[in-house]
Every structure is written in C-alpha cells, then in structure tokens.
Amino acid sequence: MEDLTAIKDEELVARYIQGDNSAFVEIVNRYLKPIYNFTYRMCGNNKDAEEITQESFLKVWKHIEKFKQKEKFKTWIYTIARNTTIDWLRKKKSVLFSQFDNEDGGNSLEDNLVDTELLPDEEFIRSENKKVVEGLFEQLPMHYREVLFLHYNESLDFTEIATVLEKSVNTIKSQHRRALILLRKELAHAPK
Numbered sequence: 001m002e003d004l005t006a007i008k009d010e011e012l013v014a015r016y017i018q019g020d021n022s023a024f025v026e027i028v029n030r031y032l033k034p035i036y037n038f039t040y041r042m043c044g045n046n047k048d049a050e051e052i053t054q055e056s057f058l059k060v061w062k063h064i065e066k067f068k069q070k071e072k073f074k075t076w077i078y079t080i081a082r083n084t085t086i087d088w089l090r091k092k093k094s095v096l097f098s099q100f101d102n103e104d105g106g107n108s109l110e111d112n113l114v115d116t117e118l119l120p121d122e123e124f125i126r127s128e129n130k131k132v133v134e135g136l137f138e139q140l141p142m143h144y145r146e147v148l149f150l151h152y153n154e155s156l157d158f159t160e161i162a163t164v165l166e167k168s169v170n171t172i173k174s175q176h177r178r179a180l181i182l183l184r185k186e187l188a189h190a191p192k
C-alpha cells in the first residue's frame with residue numbers, strides 16, 4: 001500500500017475525486033486534530049467541537065469536487081470549519097456580539113482607544129505563564145481568537161487567514177494587532 005503522508009493535499013483531493021478512497025482517509029487523518037482544535041478554540045466546548053468537526057468533514061466530503069485546484073486546500077478546509085462553527089454558534093445563540101462591532105470585524109470603541117505599545121509576537125508565543133495566556137485568550141472576542149489561533153497554532157499567514165475569514169488582509173492585520181494589544185493589557189493586570 002502506498003504511503004500517502006508525503007503527498008500534497010491538493011493531489012490527495014484529485015486522487016479522491018478520481019476514486020481513491022484512501023486519499024480522503026489521509027485528508028481526514030491530517031486535518032481531524034487541527035480542525036477539532038480550531039473549532040474547540042472557537043466554541044470552548046468538547047462536545048460541540050466534536051459535532052462541529054464532524055459536520056465540517058461531512059461538508060468537505062460533500063463539496064470536495066467544488067475545491068479549485070489552484071487554491072490551497074488548507075485554506076479551503078479551515079474556511080469550511082469556520083463557517084460551520086459560526087453557523088453552529090448562531091443556532092445555539094450562545095455568542096453575544098458586542099454592539100460596537102462593525103461589519104469588517106473591527107470594534108469602533110477599541111479603534112478610538114490609543115495604545116502606543118504593541119505586543120511583540122515573541123512575547124505572546126513565549127509567555128511563561130501559558131495557563132494565564134490561555135485564560136485571557138478565551139476571553140477575547142471570537143474574531144480575535146480566530147486570527148490568533150490560525151496564525152500561531154496553524155501557521156497560516158495573514159493572506160491565508162484573510163481568505164479563511166473572508167476579510168481583507170488589512171483587516172486581519174488590524175485584528176491581530178488589536179488582539180495582541182488586548183492580551184498585553186490583560187497580562188499587565190494578571191497576577192504574577
């Protein structure tokens with residue numbers, strides 16, 4: 001049996017469409033844990049994350065023939081997972097959106113606050129108190145958590161994140177900066 005682990009995602013998709021079921025099994029093996037982690041970070045609940053992940057893979061399976069080979073598969077599958085998560089959360093009505101959020105994912109209240117210092121990426125990544133950072137991360141608005149998770153956990157660049165979240169690259173960069181500013185402020189007030 002051929003080892004599919006070294007084959008690119010897009011090639012696996014092409015093989016599956018041509019009838020190689022083992023290619024789809026490899027796709028699931030590659031993305032099951034990362035997609036679950038992503039959905040868990042967005043919904044904060046194991047049971048919901050499992051159901052959202054399952055529903056996401058069902059959508060991938062149903063719509064895989066619509067995948068455009070010129071795109072990156074990783075971006076495509078995260079877009080499906082994100083949209084599935086948002087739909088799920090809307091159905092549960094468990095997400096409260098701030099009245100200050102605007103259509104591009106910004107927050108008019110935060111936009112008017114002045115902060116002259118930015119949190120360097122290294123300070124976020126290398127934080128000595130991971131538990132505190134994770135707790136603070138969970139308190140961030142979902143649109144900030146999405147950007148940070150995709151960038152730091154899944155190593156997507158800002159262009160890829162913009163594609164997944166269906167926003168402009170500048171909006172993603174701005175949300176990244178705002179999220180880091182919020183984390184820095186909260187870290188300054190966190191118990192040492």
